[in-house]
Amino acid sequence: MAHIVFDNVTLQYPIYNSKNMSLRNQLARIGTGGTLSQESSDIVAVTALNQVNFELRDGDAIGLVGHNGAGKTTLLRAMAGIYKPIAGKVSIEGSTSTIIDLGAGMDPELSGYENILRMGLMLGSSRQQMDARTEDIERFTELGDFLKVPVRTYSSGMVMRLMFAVATSVQPEILLIDEMFSTGDAEFQKKARSRMADLIDAAKIFVFASHDPELIRQFCKRVFRLEHGNLSEIAMTWF
Numbered sequence: 001m002a003h004i005v006f007d008n009v010t011l012q013y014p015i016y017n018s019k020n021m022s023l024r025n026q027l028a029r030i031g032t033g034g035t036l037s038q039e040s041s042d043i044v045a046v047t048a049l050n051q052v053n054f055e056l057r058d059g060d061a062i063g064l065v066g067h068n069g070a071g072k073t074t075l076l077r078a079m080a081g082i083y084k085p086i087a088g089k090v091s092i093e094g095s096t097s098t099i100i101d102l103g104a105g106m107d108p109e110l111s112g113y114e115n116i117l118r119m120g121l122m123l124g125s126s127r128q129q130m131d132a133r134t135e136d137i138e139r140f141t142e143l144g145d146f147l148k149v150p151v152r153t154y155s156s157g158m159v160m161r162l163m164f165a166v167a168t169s170v171q172p173e174i175l176l177i178d179e180m181f182s183t184g185d186a187e188f189q190k191k192a193r194s195r196m197a198d199l200i201d202a203a204k205i206f207v208f209a210s211h212d213p214e215l216i217r218q219f220c221k222r223v224f225r226l227e228h229g230n231l232s233e234i235a236m237t238w239f
Contacts, residue, residue, distance in 0.1 A: 001203035002094030002173040004056040004079060009088035011049040011078055048074040051088070056205050063220035064209040065234075070226040072209040073135040076100055076176045079207060094173035094204060097123070102163040112147030112154075112162055119166045133169045138193070140165045161188060168195050175203035179210055 045186055047072045056062065064072050078090060079085045081099045105122030106115050116137055120130035138147060141161045151159060177196075200206050210216055216223060217236065225234050 002056075002058055003091070004054075004093075004205060005089075005091040006054050006078075007089040007091070009049055009052045009078065009085045009090055010047065011074060011083055011085045012045045012047050014045050037048070047229050049085070049231070051080065052229075052231045053223065054231065054233070056196065056207075058204045059221075061200070061206040061219060061221045062229065063216035063223040064206065064207055064226065065216065065223060071146035071229050072226055073100060073178050075231070076178055076207065076209060076227060078176075082102055092174070096174040096176065097167075097170045097172035098176045098178075099167050100176065100178040101157070102167055106151065106159075106163065108152035109150055111149055112141075112143060112151060115151055115162065116147075116166055119163070120169070121205050123167070123170065125170060137162075137165045137169050140191070155184060157188070164192055167190075168199055171199065171202055174205045175199055175207070177206075177208045 052075070064075065074083060077100065078085065078097065079092070080096050080100075081090070081092060082098075085091075101149050103119065105119045107118060110118065113134070116126065116134055117130050120133070121127070124135075141147070141158075143158060143161060146154065146158065147162075151162070154162070197219075200208075206219070208216070208219055221234055221236075223234050223238075225232050
């Protein structure tokens with residue numbers, strides 16, 4: 001069983017040396033829709049999530065909407081256990097996989113094969129698990145012998161194929177995605193969408209942050225809106 005509970009969760013992060021920046025420059029720099037508060041003469045705290053409450057169970061498919069900087073990615077990272085709240089409680093049951101920061105752990109000086117292992121370990125998989133997944137990743141990327149050479153020799157499209165294949169090689173109970181449907185050329189996008197659809201169908205809980213209403217309606221059953229760190233559920237017909 002997969003289960004996520006946010007109980008009055010507040011998450012903040014500080015901006016240091018704020019006295020050297022105007023408020024306008026601070027907002028431009030951090031790109032956040034959260035609220036700002038002055039902690040001291042040179043520290044400003046950004047409240048990215050403000051007393052957020054919700055519960056997700058098996059079968060929930062959530063579309064997460066809001067303007068740029070509203071806190072969507074922050075919420076996904078909190079759901080993945082990457083960010084810890086300063087108040088409230090986050091409870092998570094079930095294996096979790098995120099498609100948020102593609103390429104975390106990639107080293108351009110290493111080969112494709114070496115990076116498959118490196119990125120997989122960064123995602124929380126074991127060496128044995130990544131060894132078992134390598135053949136599928138190899139087949140999906142269609143990179144062939146290029147996997148034997150340093151990633152710095154790849155085109156941007158080849159790098160994207162590798163990053164996406166590794167990120168989607170895990171089948172979790174809880175799947176968290178941040179705007180991940182436009183990647184690579186048209187042919188690869190078709191493959192990527194098919195692979196993503198299979199992951200979504202198999203996940204017990206799915207949360208998808210997106211600005212695309214069509215995709216939200218296609219894959220999600222409920223919609224959460226974030227605005228200035230505050231979360232509310234809205235009807236699908238309103239979106």
